[in-house]
Amino acid sequence: MPQYDLPLVAVAPAAPPATDEPANFDAFWSQAFAAHRDIEVAPVLSAASARARDLTVEAVTFAGFEGYPVAGRLITPTGAGSTLPGLVELRPAGRTADRDLEWLASGGFAHLVVELPPDDLDDPYNRVVFTDAVRAVQALRTLARVDPSRVAVLGSGPVAAAVVAAAGLLPDLACAMVEGDIPAAHKDSLVAFARRASTPLQLTNGAGAQVLLEEWGINAAQALAAMTGSVERVVECVLTTESNTAARRTRWIAAHTQLTNVFVPQIAY
Incomplete structure (x- = not known):
């Protein structure tokens, strides 16, 4: 697997935020982050049962919204001797009992599965769910056994939209996977997050998928175009129809979490 040694580059946006975004979108989320800065995410781990001897399972609780x-x-490999790449998998509350929780940890990953509540369709910012998604990433990154520069995020079903928010708020994710519909009630916010994202994205067909495909990383492309004069997509975004879910997920996550020091355009607002 090739390694890349390219710097992080801070660039100013080529234009002000689009008028179809929620009013004061950036100010709102800047204030929301500031309000949570003094609330330590502080994950608490306790032993839980595992079916496989080579895997360790721990219950996790951390401070969210x-x-x-x-x-x-x-779920982590037992006795892992070095820091691991990580995956935060976001699932709807009540669905963590599935027998597929160990699908990635056996390949050498720290796999954090987090239950999220249903989207709040009356809140255009969906602040509870989106904040919890970001805090889940932060919780995994605090663990000494995890390499914080190699953390992927996966969301499926009713909480898939939370991955879009996490990628828009955290520009240094290794990659993201969106496998579900985008709620119409949050479309404007999610488009705004998608424009700000600089994280490679794989998404499956669903409501709103085409909009994400078109908008993903557009601010990074515009900002770099202002510097270079060349307009092209600089953030990888793939719409997949592959039916083998386990193989597709594993291949995408492994490919992107093996890279280090990857160039990431940082959009400043």
Whole structure:
């Protein structure tokens, strides 16, 4: 696997935010992040049962939106001797009992599965779910056994949209996977997040998928175009129809979490 040694580059946006975005979008999320800065994510781990001897399973609780506890499970290879790439898998609350929780950890990953509540369709910012998604990434990154520069995020079903928010708010994710519909109630916010994203994205067909495909990383492309004069997509975005879910996920995550020091355009607002 080739390694890349390219710097992070800070660039100013080529134009002000589009008028179809929620009013004060950037100010709102800047304030939301500032309000949570003093709330330590502080993941608490306790032993849980595992079916395979070569895997360790731990129950995890961390401080989410406004400090309220969020639950999940962490699955890691037993006795791993070095820092691991990680995956934060976001699932709807009540679905963590599936027998597929160990699908990635056996390949040498720290796999954090987090339950999220349903989207709040009355809140255009969906602040609870989106904040919890970001805090889940932060929780995994605090663990000494995890390489914080190689963390991927996967969201499926009703909480898939939270991955878009995480990628828009955290520009240094290794990659993202969106496998579900985009709620119409949050479309404007999610388009705004997609424009700001600089994370490679794989998405499956669903409501809103085409919009994400068109908007993903557009601000990075515009900003770099202002510097170079060449307009091209600089953030990888793939719409897949592959039916083998496990193979597709594993291949995408492994390919992107093996890279280090990857060039990431940082969009400044």
